[in-house]
Structure formats: structure tokens, C-alpha cells
Amino acid sequence: MTVKIYIPRDAAAIALGAEKVAAAMAEAIAVRGLDAMIVRNGSRGMHWLEPLVEVETAEGRVAYGPVKARDVASLLDAGFTSGGAHPLCLGKTEELPFLRNQTRLTFARCGVIDPLSLDDYRAHGGLRGLKKAVSLAPAAIVAEVTESGLRGRGGAGFPTGIKWKTVLETQGSQKYIVCNADEGDSGTFADRMIMEGDPFVLIEGMAIAGIATGATKGYVYTRSEYPHAIAAVSAAIEVARAAGVLGSSVLGSAHAFDMEVRTGAGAYVCGEETSLLNSLEGKRGLVRAKPPLPAHKGLFDRPTVINNVISLASVPVILDKGAAYYRDFGMGRSRGTIPIQIAGNVKHAGLYETAFGLTLGEIVDEIGGGTASGRPVKAVQVGGPLGAYFPRALFDTPFDYEAFAAKDGLIGHAGIVVFDDTADMLKQARFAMEFCAIESCGKCTPCRIGSTRGVEVADKIAAGIEPEKNRELLADLCNTMKFGSLCALGGFTPYPVVSAMTHFPEDFSPAPVAEAAE
DSSP states (O other): OEEEEEEEOHHHHHHHEEEEEEEEHHHHHHHTOOOOOEEEEOOOSGGGSSSEEEEETTTTTEOOOOOOOOGHHHHHHHHGGOOOOHHHHOEEEEGGGHHHHHOTTTTSSSSSSTOOOOOHHHTTTTTTTHHHTTTSHHHHHHHHHHHHTTTTTTOOOBHHHHHHHHHHHHSSSSSSEEEEOOSTTTTHHHHHHHHHHHHHOOOOOOOHHHHHHTEEEEEEEEEETTHHHHHHHHHHHHHHHHSSSSSSSGGSSSBBBBEEEEEEOOOOOOOHHHHHHHHHHTTTOOOOOOOSTTTTTTTGGSSSEEHHHHHHHHHHHHHHHHHHHTTSSEEETEESEEEEEEEEEEESSSEEEEEEEEHHHHHHHHIOOOOOSSEEEEEEEESSGGOOOOGGGGTTOBBBBBHHTTOOOOOOTTTTEEEEETOHHHHHHHHHHHHHHHHOOOOOOOHEEEHHHHHHHHHHHHHSSSSHHHHHHHHHHHHHHHHOOOSSSHHHHHHHHHHHHHHHHHSSOOOOOOOOOO
């Protein structure tokens, strides 16, 4: 019986040497004449163990990692193909604590299947949601998504069902589904992982959205920095089209839906939905004034659903298992699961999918294992470069949209970046302003000019120039940007700045310069 060996083709694993491991394994299999085949899967999300190599045994898959090319010979000598003992052996993959304690709904197949095998996808529950969708009336699909409580996973947390209902009820000769895969937040990689590790779930989710709203064309808008994701999704679309999952008759039904990938140049502001639409139309990525809403006049002035990758990839399981099943997970108005991306100065960096409700402290200390440096955690930024910095005093905050908003924070795309006690929060605040200045589309004054002035004021504070006066000026500037900016780039930049000033005031009070010796 041919032994299956799984080596990730995920970008994070490749960055850590997965291609060299795969080449060394293929060569060793050939030289030794082994009855084995290599499957290039996605990542399981345990980045400190990448490249994580797995072998399928009679007792289940056994994991080894992190594996380097030079380890291949010793692995095979130790009976790796049958799950033999080796210093890199981690045991059964599914029993690893980091994986065992997760609730994987959206990422159930990621790292498990061959990403480009539709048969593998079907064998692990794929297409069941789409099969159900083609048998339902569009309004019934929208009702199911609405009742599930699914909210936008891209950052805003807007109820997905309301968007879909608006597009369904809006008249238009052509409607579109646009997937916002322009994942630009620091410390986020969930979109990339799902596109590389399970692209068919995104295709299925977009097709369901199309059937639900009457849209027949979809676009995945992603960034040029994601070549592996672009290749994986593009290849999966071809496979799906050839199999009748996409095209003029979705799964043999009367519904038509097709899609393609479009690549942006990597402008952060194109993560904002109207700026993304302009870019998709071939225009400069400038934010549009709203109204009209994209649901009424979006891409090419047609009714358009714009959802994040994870929002769309969560839809198939909702259609398959029902709204009540999905809604049972979570807390308050935050229903279902959320793929938390743990990064920065942390021991166990990776992706952890779980129901809403874990506290920030549980995520950082227990799941993340504290800092990689071994020093105390000083701050955690949640929600990307525009997210607030939370001190340990707020680590009892549950991971929930409303709970974070109540503490002047935001979950955003659920990226968490950990900092130890050597971090200078004044420098972090300056970085937020500098980031905004560089990435601003320039359309509105508070964002374009305010961020530049913010950098200057932060520099004055660092230089000890009228620190008290400039701290007040920085706070006032943040208030202007928050309420005067046209979109979230300028409107949310104050979050990291104000939170740094509020929770770490000592970093905004430069030590007095020692007097020169007489």
C-alpha cells in the first residue's frame, strides 16, 4: 500500500524550507525504492513547527517537525514511513494540544487535504453546502446565513446576512460577488492560509453567495505579495469549472456562477471595500463616499456583495449543518468561530480557530505560550496596525466584538501581535501615524495631513520638546482623525496611538537629559 507523506506548500512553510524538504524526500524515496507518494498540503497553522511533515499510518497521521532537508535520511532510517520513533516525532497530529483544543469549522480541511484535489475535498465534506443551496430559494439561503449570526470577519463585523439580503432585493441586470482577499494587516495570515490550503471552500462559499443574491460573476481581489495563494486559487477555479462546480450550470442546476482572481498592487487602503472596487475597475485606489452603498451601486455601479475570505469560507458549513449549529458557538452577538492569528514575540505563533469568548490572557499566555524571548508581556495589539494596544490589565477581556469595543479596541481581522517589556510604546504610536501617512489614499484631509502631523508631534515628544503640550496636541489630533476621516484608515489610526498613551504613559514622558558635569 502506497504511503502518503504530507509536506506543506503553504507560504509560511516554504519560507522555512519546505521546498527543500520536499525535494530531499522525493529524492530519498526514489533512491530507496519506497512505495510512497508526497502530498503537498496546506499548513496546520503551528508555525513554530514548520515545516511540519506528516505520514499516514494505520493508526492515523503522525507528525514530525520542524523538519529540515538534512533530517530526511535519519527520519527514513528510523522508520518514518510507519510512524517510527525519532527526536522530531511529535506523535499523532490530531492529538497535539494546539490542534486538539480547537474548534475547526472553517479550517476543518486546511492542512488535512490536497488543496487541489476536488475528490479529496468532497471526501471531507466539501460541496455539501452548495448542493443544499442549489435546492433552496435565494431568500431561504439568505435567511439561513442571517440566522447563523455570521458577521464580517474582515474587521467591521457587519452582519453578512443583511448585506446579502440588500443585494438580493436590489434590482440589477448584473450582480457581483467580490471577495476581499487583500489581507494587509500586520500579524494576519488566515486568508492566505485558507486560499493556499483549502481554496475550494472559498469557491464554494462564493458560489453559494451568488445563488443567494442572483449574482453570476465573482472576483477574488488579492495582493501581489501572495503569489502562492494566487496560484492555488486560480488552479482550483480551473478544476471547479471543469467539474461543473462553476460555469453556466452550477452542479447541474439552473444557476450560473463563474469567478476569477484579480491581483492588486498591495495598497493597504485597498482593503477598504470602496477603494478595492475602484482598483478592481482599473482606477486609482481611492475611497468612495457612501452612500451609495456597494450593495446598491458597487462594482461597475452594479449591486455587489463584498465579503472577506473567512466570511465566505464560513458559509459552506452553515448551509451544510444549519444556522443553529453554527450559532451555538460563540457569545453575545459574536457567533460561530474565529480564526485567531497569533504573531509577534510569542512562543507558539500560528492560527487557532475557536469559538468567540476566550479571554485575551488565555490566548496569549496559554495558547501562545507567552513571549518567545521569555520576558514579560508588555502589550498585545489586536486588529492589525490600526488596532489598540492592550496591557496585561485588560487581559480578562473576552474575544468578542462588543467586549473589545467597550475597552476602546477592535477585533478586526483577529490578528494578535505580542510585545515584551522592551517595546517602546511611543515608537509604536509613531509607527501607526507613519503607516497611515504612507498608506493614505490622500482623499481626505484628516487622514492625509493628520497622520503626517502625528509623526512630527510624536518626534517632538521623543525629543523632550514641550512634552505635555505635545501630548495634548497628539490626543486632539487623534480625535480629529477619528471623527473626520472618510474611511477606517484615518478613523482607526487613533486606536493604537491613544491606547499607547493611555496604558503606557511612562513611555510618553522622556527621561530628563542629565546636566553636563561642571
